[in-house]
Amino acid sequence: MPRALVLVVGLVLLLLGCRKDERAEAPSPAPSASATTLAQAQAPEPPPGDPAKGKTLVAKFECNRCHEGTGLEQPKLDQDCVRCHQEIHAGTYQASASTLSKWQKTIVHFRETPSLANIGGRLRRGFIEKFLLEPHDVRPHLDTSMPRLAMTPEEARDVAAWLTSSATPAPAVALEGASVEKGSAIFEAKGCRQCHEYTGAPRAALPAGVADLEGKGERMARALAPDLRYVRERMAPGELVRWLDDPKAQKPDTLMPKTPLSPDEQRDLAAFLFRAELAPKIAKIIPPRLPVLDRKVTYEEVSRRVFRNTCWHCHAEPDYAIGDGGPGNTGGFGYRPRGLNLAEYEGIQAGYVDDKGERRSIFSPMPDGTPRLVYAMLARVREEAGQTDPAVRGMPLSLPPVTPEDIQLVETWIAQGRPQ
Numbered sequence: 001m002p003r004a005l006v007l008v009v010g011l012v013l014l015l016l017g018c019r020k021d022e023r024a025e026a027p028s029p030a031p032s033a034s035a036t037t038l039a040q041a042q043a044p045e046p047p048p049g050d051p052a053k054g055k056t057l058v059a060k061f062e063c064n065r066c067h068e069g070t071g072l073e074q075p076k077l078d079q080d081c082v083r084c085h086q087e088i089h090a091g092t093y094q095a096s097a098s099t100l101s102k103w104q105k106t107i108v109h110f111r112e113t114p115s116l117a118n119i120g121g122r123l124r125r126g127f128i129e130k131f132l133l134e135p136h137d138v139r140p141h142l143d144t145s146m147p148r149l150a151m152t153p154e155e156a157r158d159v160a161a162w163l164t165s166s167a168t169p170a171p172a173v174a175l176e177g178a179s180v181e182k183g184s185a186i187f188e189a190k191g192c193r194q195c196h197e198y199t200g201a202p203r204a205a206l207p208a209g210v211a212d213l214e215g216k217g218e219r220m221a222r223a224l225a226p227d228l229r230y231v232r233e234r235m236a237p238g239e240l241v242r243w244l245d246d247p248k249a250q251k252p253d254t255l256m257p258k259t260p261l262s263p264d265e266q267r268d269l270a271a272f273l274f275r276a277e278l279a280p281k282i283a284k285i286i287p288p289r290l291p292v293l294d295r296k297v298t299y300e301e302v303s304r305r306v307f308r309n310t311c312w313h314c315h316a317e318p319d320y321a322i323g324d325g326g327p328g329n330t331g332g333f334g335y336r337p338r339g340l341n342l343a344e345y346e347g348i349q350a351g352y353v354d355d356k357g358e359r360r361s362i363f364s365p366m367p368d369g370t371p372r373l374v375y376a377m378l379a380r381v382r383e384e385a386g387q388t389d390p391a392v393r394g395m396p397l398s399l400p401p402v403t404p405e406d407i408q409l410v411e412t413w414i415a416q417g418r419p420q
Contacts, residue, residue, distance in 0.1 A: 043126070045124065045125050045126045046125070046126050046129060046157065047157075048125070048157075048161050049129075049154070049157035049158035049159070049160060049161035049162075050158045050161060051158070051161045051162040051165040052162075053158040053162075054158035054159045054160070054161045054162025054163070054165075055071060055072075055162045057151075057155050057158055057159050057162075058070050058071065058072060058159055058162060058163070059072055060334050061149055061151070061159075061333055061334040062075075062079075062332060062333050062334070063116070063159075065079055065080060065081050065332075065333075066081050066082055066110070066113045067113055067114065067115060067116045068115040068116065068117060068253070069115045069116035069117030069118070069119065070116055070163075071162065071163075081110045082110055082111065082112065082113050085107050085109075085110050085111045086111060086112075088100060088103050088104060088107055089104055089107070089111060108143070109143055109144050109399060110144060111220075112142070112220045112223050112224055113144070114139075114224055115251065115253050115254075116163060117251055117252070117253060118166075118167065118250055118251055119163050119164065119167075120163055120164025120165065120166065120167025121167040121168055121170070121239070121242075121250050121251075122235065122239055122243060122250055122251065123164075123234050123235060123239070124233075124234065124235060124236060124239075125160050125161070125164045126160075127233050127234050127235075128159075128160040128163060128164065129153075129156045129157050129159075129160040130156075131146065132146075132149070132151055132156040132159060132160065133151065133153060133156050134148075134388075135147065135148055136386075137227075138226045138227055138230050138234075139223065139224060139225065139226055139227065140197050140199070140227050141197070141222050141223045141225065142223045142224065143399070143400055144398050144399060145398055146398065147333075147393075147397045147398035148383070148388065148393055148397070149333065149334055150334055150335065151334070169238075170236070170238035170239045170241070170242040171238055171242075172236075172237075172238050173237040173238040173240075173241045173267065173270065174237075175237055175267060175270060175271045175274060175275070177267075178264075178267040178268050178270065178271035179268045179271060180268075180271050180272050180275050180276055182265075182268040182272075183268040183269045183270070183271045183272025183273070183276075184202075184204070184272050184276065186261070186265055186268060186269045186272070187204055187269060187272055187273075188204040188205055188206075188207070189207055190207075190259050190261075191206055191207050192204070192228075193205075193206060194206065194218075194222075195218075195221055195222045195225035195256075196225045196226070196227070196228050197225075197227045197228070197229070198227065198228040198229060198273075199227055199229045199278075199281065199282075200229050200278030200279040200280070200281065201228075201229070201276050201277075201278055201279075220255060221255040221256075224255065225256075228273055229278060229281075231273045231274065232273070232274055237270050237274060240270050240273065240274075241266045241267065241270050243256075244259070244261060244266045244269060244270070245261070245266060246258055283385065283386070284384055284385040284386070285385070286381055286382060286385050286387075287381065287404045288404070289378065289404070289407075290404050290405065290407070290408035291408070292408065292411055292412040292415045293408065293409070293412040296416065296419075297409055297412045297413040297416060298413075298419065299345055299413065299418070299419060299420050301409065301413075302409055302410055302413045303345075305406055305409060306402065306406050306409065306410055307342045307343070307348070308343065310396050310399070310402065311328075311342040311395075311396070312326075312341075312342045312343035313326060314326035314327050314328040314329070314396075315328040315329050315340045315341055315342035315343065315347075316329060316341055316342065316343035316347075317329070317341050317343060317344070317347065325341065328340055328342075329341055336355075337353065338352045338353050339352060339353040339359075340352040340353075340362065345420050348362070348418075349418070351363075363414055363418070366392075371411070371414050372392075373410065373414070374407060374410055374411045374414065375392060376392055376393070376394060376395040377394070377395055377401070377402045377407050377410070378394075378407065379392050379393070379394035379395070380394025380395055380396065380397075380401040380402070381394070381401040381404075381407075382394065383401075384400075384401055
């Protein structure tokens with residue numbers, strides 16, 4: 001298996017810290033989105049950070065391993081997560097046909113991530129800074145999401161300053177006189193829903209003769225299309241209108257087509273995206289924690305369903321991984337090496353290296369008595385519902401949570417004494 005495959009799945013760094021379905025939970029009363037997020041979008045930008053420090057930090061956090069457009073050189077193929085997976089699926093990766101066939105069936109994640117090229121010409125610096133500290137899912141058709149890195153507020157401000165340092169500000173655009181109703185009709189007539197969700201707004205119908213893209217082969221364009229609910233906090237009206245006028249002029253590698261729109265239509269569509277009344281965001285339900293099983297659970301079953309299915313990609317020994325041991329073992333993405341090998345029974349029992357350089361068990365109880373390994377998996381479930389834990393990052397980082405049934409399997413195995 002290629003070294004990049006070991007590194008790729010989730011930037012998983014255990015013990016440090018989509019389509020993502022949102023199921024209804026009684027939401028607390030909230031002000032209308034048009035009142036709150038538009039005010040945020042029009043708020044003054046925070047003081048700028050230091051771009052030079054930001055460039056150094058982009059290298060420290062190895063942003064170029066997942067994103068193009070960082071201003072850094074392209075990493076080697078075996079450390080370029082997305083490019084490696086794309087070559088595997090294209091059949092151009094240097095491996096036997098049988099190996100490629102096997103990998104093409106199992107490699108699901110990190111086949112596309114958004115480019116950061118000219119991000120400052122599209123997104124507000126303040127949004128980038130806040131997003132780095134509090135990442136949330138803005139692409140509902142993409143399984144992966146931005147990981148919650150160990151980044152300080154000062155570092156986030158400097159990184160945002162670097163990423164936006166070469167941007168040309170867009171001319172200010174006033175939306176007075178623009179029509180939300182006309183913008184809604186344009187949104188529907190142009191078939192924007194083919195790629196974009198706009199959660200909280202009435203769901204637009206597709207024009208006659210225009211097919212829904214899901215399952216039609218345009219997987220990458222749809223996967224990278226952001227939820228337009230967040231336009232208000234991500235962009236200013238000027239940036240949005242400039243983007244609608246000619247997307248490729250702002251981001252040459254974008255899959256967003258240039259849609260014929262008059263200046264008035266651009267302003268109307270911008271008014272719809274900035275001012276339409278939105279329903280409160282639906283909270284994700286945290287599924288109940290399942291009790292331990294009565295039946296016997298073996299290490300082989302846990303390894304096959306959980307450790308080797310997800311964890312070992314970032315927690316393995318270099319020889320086993322055909323590369324380094326992944327960021328959860330040998331370090332990476334701003335994290336120190338933890339020496340945790342989840343590919344083999346002996347490595348699992350050996351535990352991880354803490355901040356003091358001492359070996360610790362991944363089964364040691366947390367304050368509530370939950371084994372640390374299980375606690376990290378449960379923390380990822382809570383993160384998806386917006387509940388972050390400052391002490392532990394949920395695992396697998398940036399990937400969908402492990403299912404309740406698989407968490408139950410791991411917890412049962414631990415409760416039974418971790419039999420080999």
